[in-house]
Amino acid sequence: MTFVMAVCVAACVGVSVYLLLGRDLKGVAMGVFLLGHGANLSIMAMSGSPVLPHDKGLSPSNLKAAPVLGKHVPDPALAGMVDPLPQALVLTAIVIGFAVMGFLLTLLIITNRSTGTLVVDRLADEPVCTTRTDTRSEPFQPAGALS
Amino acid sequence: MNPSFVILLVIIPALAGLACVPLVNRLGVCRIIGALGFALNLVLALSLLSPDRALVTQLGGWAAPYGISLVFDAMSGVMVAAASLVALACLVHAAGSLPDPAERRYFHPLVNFMMAGVNLSFLTGDLFNLFVAFEVMLMASYGLLVLGRGKAQLAQAYKYVLLNLVASAVFVIAAGMVYGLLGTLNLADMARITAELAARDALPAGFTAVAVLLLFVFTLKAGVFPLWFWLPDTYPTCPIAITALFGGVLTKVGGYAVARLFPLVFLVGDAGPVLQQIILVGAVLTMAVGVFGALAFRTLRRSLAMFIIIGVGYALFGVAVAQPGAIAGSVFYMAQSMVVMAAAFLACGLIETHLTTDDLRDGGALQKTHPWLGVLFLVVLLSIAGLPPTSGFYGKFAIIRDALGAGFTWTATVAILAGALSILAVLRIWCSTFWGPEPAVLPRDADARAAALARVPSASGYAALVLLITASLGLGFLPQGMVSLAQSAGRQATTPGAYVAAVMGPVAPAVPAVPVKPAKATGTHAAPADASHDAPQPPKAHLETHPKRPARTAPTPAPAADPAAPTVPASPAAEEFHVRLPATPLAAAPHPAEHRP
Numbered sequence: 001m002t003f004v005m006a007v008c009v010a011a012c013v014g015v016s017v018y019l020l021l022g023r024d025l026k027g028v029a030m031g032v033f034l035l036g037h038g039a040n041l042s043i044m045a046m047s048g049s050p051v052l053p054h055d056k057g058l059s060p061s062n063l064k065a066a067p068v069l070g071k072h073v074p075d076p077a078l079a080g081m082v083d084p085l086p087q088a089l090v091l092t093a094i095v096i097g098f099a100v101m102g103f104l105l106t107l108l109i110i111t112n113r114s115t116g117t118l119v120v121d122r123l124a125d126e127p128v129c130t131t132r133t134d135t136r137s138e139p140f141q142p143a144g145a146l147s
Numbered sequence: 148m149n150p151s152f153v154i155l156l157v158i159i160p161a162l163a164g165l166a167c168v169p170l171v172n173r174l175g176v177c178r179i180i181g182a183l184g185f186a187l188n189l190v191l192a193l194s195l196l197s198p199d200r201a202l203v204t205q206l207g208g209w210a211a212p213y214g215i216s217l218v219f220d221a222m223s224g225v226m227v228a229a230a231s232l233v234a235l236a237c238l239v240h241a242a243g244s245l246p247d248p249a250e251r252r253y254f255h256p257l258v259n260f261m262m263a264g265v266n267l268s269f270l271t272g273d274l275f276n277l278f279v280a281f282e283v284m285l286m287a288s289y290g291l292l293v294l295g296r297g298k299a300q301l302a303q304a305y306k307y308v309l310l311n312l313v314a315s316a317v318f319v320i321a322a323g324m325v326y327g328l329l330g331t332l333n334l335a336d337m338a339r340i341t342a343e344l345a346a347r348d349a350l351p352a353g354f355t356a357v358a359v360l361l362l363f364v365f366t367l368k369a370g371v372f373p374l375w376f377w378l379p380d381t382y383p384t385c386p387i388a389i390t391a392l393f394g395g396v397l398t399k400v401g402g403y404a405v406a407r408l409f410p411l412v413f414l415v416g417d418a419g420p421v422l423q424q425i426i427l428v429g430a431v432l433t434m435a436v437g438v439f440g441a442l443a444f445r446t447l448r449r450s451l452a453m454f455i456i457i458g459v460g461y462a463l464f465g466v467a468v469a470q471p472g473a474i475a476g477s478v479f480y481m482a483q484s485m486v487v488m489a490a491a492f493l494a495c496g497l498i499e500t501h502l503t504t505d506d507l508r509d510g511g512a513l514q515k516t517h518p519w520l521g522v523l524f525l526v527v528l529l530s531i532a533g534l535p536p537t538s539g540f541y542g543k544f545a546i547i548r549d550a551l552g553a554g555f556t557w558t559a560t561v562a563i564l565a566g567a568l569s570i571l572a573v574l575r576i577w578c579s580t581f582w583g584p585e586p587a588v589l590p591r592d593a594d595a596r597a598a599a600l601a602r603v604p605s606a607s608g609y610a611a612l613v614l615l616i617t618a619s620l621g622l623g624f625l626p627q628g629m630v631s632l633a634q635s636a637g638r639q640a641t642t643p644g645a646y647v648a649a650v651m652g653p654v655a656p657a658v659p660a661v662p663v664k665p666a667k668a669t670g671t672h673a674a675p676a677d678a679s680h681d682a683p684q685p686p687k688a689h690l691e692t693h694p695k696r697p698a699r700t701a702p703t704p705a706p707a708a709d710p711a712a713p714t715v716p717a718s719p720a721a722e723e724f725h726v727r728l729p730a731t732p733l734a735a736a737p738h739p740a741e742h743r744p
Contacts, residue, residue: 020313025305032312039319046327086326089275093319096282100312103289107308110293111301123302 005045012038025111025118029104036097040090047086150202153219155191156227157267159184164259177255178242184259185235188266192228195219198635201649203272211651212336216272218650222478222636223269225629226403229482230269232618233395233489234262236611240493241388243605244500249295249386257294258392261287268400272650274325274332277404278318281368285311288397291389292381300384306377314367321360328354335650337412338643345416358413358422365408368401369459372432378456379440383448383505387496390448394455395489399481402462406477410469410640426467431558433460434565441572447498447505450576451491454531457569458484464562465546473549475637479629480542483622487530487539490615494524497608498580503599510580516600521581523616528573530619533566538622541630 012034019031112118163184167177195202201220205211219227238258245254264284271277289311292304326332328351329340344350363374370378382393405426413422437457444450458480465477497520499505501513514521526537533539543566550559588596622629639645 020309028305028309032309032316035313035316036319039316039323042320043323043326046323085332086323089319089323089326092275092279096279096315099286100282100315103286104308104312107289107293107301107304110296111305114296114301115298120305123305 002045005041009038009042009045012041023120025108025120028120029101029108032104033097033101036093036100040093040097043086043090043093047083150204150219152191152195153202153204153217153270154206156188156219156270157217157263159188159191160259160263160266164256164263167255167259168253171253171256172251174242174247174250174255177250178238181238181255181259182235185231185238185262188262189228189231189235192224192231196221196224196228196632198631201639201646203650212331212333215276216333216335216650217270218272218646219270220636220639220646220649221632222403222407222639225478225482225632225636226269226399226485227266229485230262230265230396230399233485233615234258234392236489236493236615237388237392237395239607239614240391240496240611241386243607244388244496245386246295252294253290254294257287257290261291261392262396265396265400269403272334274334274337274408275322278315278322281318281400282315284397284400285315288393291393292385294389295386297384303381303384307381310367310374310377314364317360318364321357321364324353324357324360328357333650334408334411335647339647339651341412341415342643345418348416350416350418354413355418355421358409358418359425361408361413362405362422362425365401365404366429366463369398369405369463370401370433370456371429371459371463372436373429375433375436375456379444379449379452382452382455383446387448387492387499391489391492391496394452394492395485398455398459399462399485402459402466402477402481405463406466406474406481406640409466410474411643411646414469423467423469426463427555427558430460430463430467431561433457433463434562435460438565438568438572441569442575445507447495447507447510447576447580448492450507450572451488451495454491454569454572455484455488457565458488458531460565461543461546461562464550464558465542468546468550468553468555469641470549470553471634471637471641473546473553473637474640475630475633475635476542476545476549478636479545479633480539482629482633483530483538483542483619486615486619486622487527490527490612490619491524491531493608493612493615494520494527497604497612498524500602500604500608501600502580503595507576507579509586511583512581512585513600514581517581521577523612524581525577526616526620528577530623532570532573534570536623538619538626540623541626542633545633 016031016034019027115123163180166180170176198221201218204217206215261284264280268277268280271280289308292307293300329337331337367374382390434457437453437460440453441450462477462481465473502510530537530539533543547559547562
């Protein structure tokens, strides 16, 4: 199972890195979403008993129980319960990722409307200055060169 | 003071933001709500601040390792107070400088939500909650970043948005790895476990790698050397009040996260020197890049953005030195830098109304027409550079003094050089806007320039600027209160035991779930009451609150070999709560600061 998880995470992250390095912003956005999925899967892969030295008085069977149950599992039926915390984390991350996806897609649409392109190279790389409308592209003229 | 008040610092901006959503078209009401909220936050934070007290509240009443803790100690409190002040000033400035249509585009809800996220990330004591706080802050800041929808704004926004999205994914992965390695996400619990593991030389494999992943996330937000390039492109594109808010507050959140997490959790054992080197190299290169950028850029906004980067470099340098005084300097410097960087951008906004541009080549001779603005701007710039009577001095002084004392000669030299060059850079900025000759203006532009010079900027712009400058000068001339707070923060950061005890409660930290296995073998320590033991037994409370200090005399004693190892009353509650933890008492953890020659 760990191997399958590892392959899934590697596939997600690999594809997303390929997309992130592209020039089309749509692809970059898809890469971001895939990276989020890879991150969520990797949290699932991390769940289980912690990678601490277990031999100091804790038997492995106790450690396999979900930490919310504590050392003494109150009900034998609960002994097989998995640790719910990573799932709560993943749920939170998915919700946040969903909001981010909505924002990013909106931003893409607005950018496309306002600049007419979604290719990184063609997005104007103008000098950064909001208060000035004319860009200073001509070389600076010293005072003596005037009039 | 009831520690539950701490949660108000997050709730007030969140509620104010919610209240502003339906009222977004009634700007006057929104402004009053926002200003009242930030002022209330500032007053609350200042009244809760105290050098020798850490207020801890556990959300929902869940005990520390499982619930989410909010910690209001000297370090987080100073940052919350400074951030609230900056937000208040930026809101006041925005009321006069931001175009009304942009302000109606949900400016007020976004600012309030962003400050809720910022305050939560200062206060939280839980790694995953820190991620959530970052996301709240970032989502709001994405919205603010594209407010007004300028073409350049949209084009540059992608750098910020995409880099932060990648950083968020890395943060999720790192948080999952921390949980997988340590079995906890509570910062105090993490600190306790890593200290124990480092004392036993048993840090799990990959610990340093996880720390580096987190360092990537935080330094990207802070704008540290290899990850600084987005900052001078994106921040200056926003309307100036938003730029001031971003430049003041957002980078400091990343710097604060490094200053909070790394001395507490990650600078232990074998990982300590490695991480310290990484942070140190990053800090030095950040200072160098920042100061050269500040000297080289030709627009005011970009130059000021590079001063943010210099400030982050200094703050990280103090953290890397990892001495109490240096971290105190970092905390002081970060809070001071928030205030003065925001003031510098607000002053830049006022200057732009007269010059119609932020191009330094179009400035000059403004001192003739606007002498008071020139004086205010000079005070701000000298505070940034850290000339002695102003507020920037103490932080840099404390950091460099401790660095020299701890043997960081070369890096301290770079820091001093960066300080000297930054004075040159601020003088260049001030001279080319206020002092220098009048710019060469084409005849057809002369009338426009005269009209712009005569333009009267809004009173609220000056009010916000004067508010921040007063606070900055107050820090410079009456620094005692702030210095004692910062020193307390430095002491707390270098003695993680105090933080752990404050968050986990007086009993929890030193209580292992089960008696130590080798101790069981000797048969003397298994009994809960051990009063008859003839060895001098240190009082338990002493071990809990000062667990680090004995390390110097008796480095890493194996708990079993130490006859004075405290036995632990096996309380059922402790067993319930600490089943996943290693079972030795919180023993001597070598802090990197102590092992430096």
